[in-house]
Amino acid sequence: MKLSNTTEYALRILSFMAMDEKLLYTANDLFDKLQIPYRYLRKQLNFLLKQGLLVSVQGKTGGYQIAKSLNEISLMDIIEATDDTKFENMCFFGFSECPLTQKCSMHERWGEVRNSTLSLLKTTTLNDIKNENNLTNLSLK
Amino acid sequence: MKLSNTTEYALRILSFMAMDEKLLYTANDLFDKLQIPYRYLRKQLNFLLKQGLLVSVQGKTGGYQIAKSLNEISLMDIIEATDDTKFENMCFFGFSECPLTQKCSMHERWGEVRNSTLSLLKTTTLNDIKNENNLTNLSLK
């Protein structure tokens, strides 16, 4: 009922980098702010790179940058890149067949809240996040 | 972003038993219907017993029964019994301090969908589930 740590980390990283998307952020910059273990952060950055969400520059003045324009990356894009759960037809009881065939006793009710959650995640982009960013305050604590 | 298997199993078990709450269900009855590995199911039943959600009868004609009246058990009660995540103030980015002090950039939006999910889980009881139960169909697949 909670995103995985890995997914939360990815959301932190990209949301933070969205604050100034033209900047080149080093792993150390991000480590200081985001409360993610340093080596795991490094691994995660490499992963996001391979997923095409980040680009990197090597060498002494290197770092990472968001690969696309902010309004092209939704929160759902980030979640899907780091979590292979299929949310679309997720049955409340975890039955794999529920949504398409028979309906379980939570089908309607659960469908509603699931859809509003999914819709929020799909329609909110990094650009929206940027415009509302108090994330720095947060990450300081 | 998904309930744990263990929690889903607990929801299956109690929702199924709610269909006829006065019946005594054996582990084998439940195993046949609920797609839960037999030995894990046994373990889980013992756990739900200790949590006070079930009562058991030992011996040859024994089995399990829901411990309270159906409208006294909400879905959230079941979730909380099997998952120690604290949902109330769950921050979207997983920051532990978010909800009470500073607000992160998803605070408002996330709060809304989180609250409607929580409210559904708290207000839906096993009695509601019983009244809408096609779960048998489901579990047959």
Add this chain to the structure above:
DNA sequence: TTTTAATGATACCTTTAGGTGTCATTACTG
């Protein structure tokens, strides 16, 4: 009173998410 079919308890195994450690490579800079 023995058998049988149920639950109770507990220890162990397996997989995976999360996290570490080490060394190579790149490219700016003194």
Add this chain to the structure above:
DNA sequence: CAGTAATGACACCTAAAGGTATCATTAAAA
């Protein structure tokens, strides 16, 4: 051109969730 500060790659460790195995206990029923 050597030193340095960054990323790249990859192997390994750890804890917890999920799942399995075994044996003891209970109580109805033959």
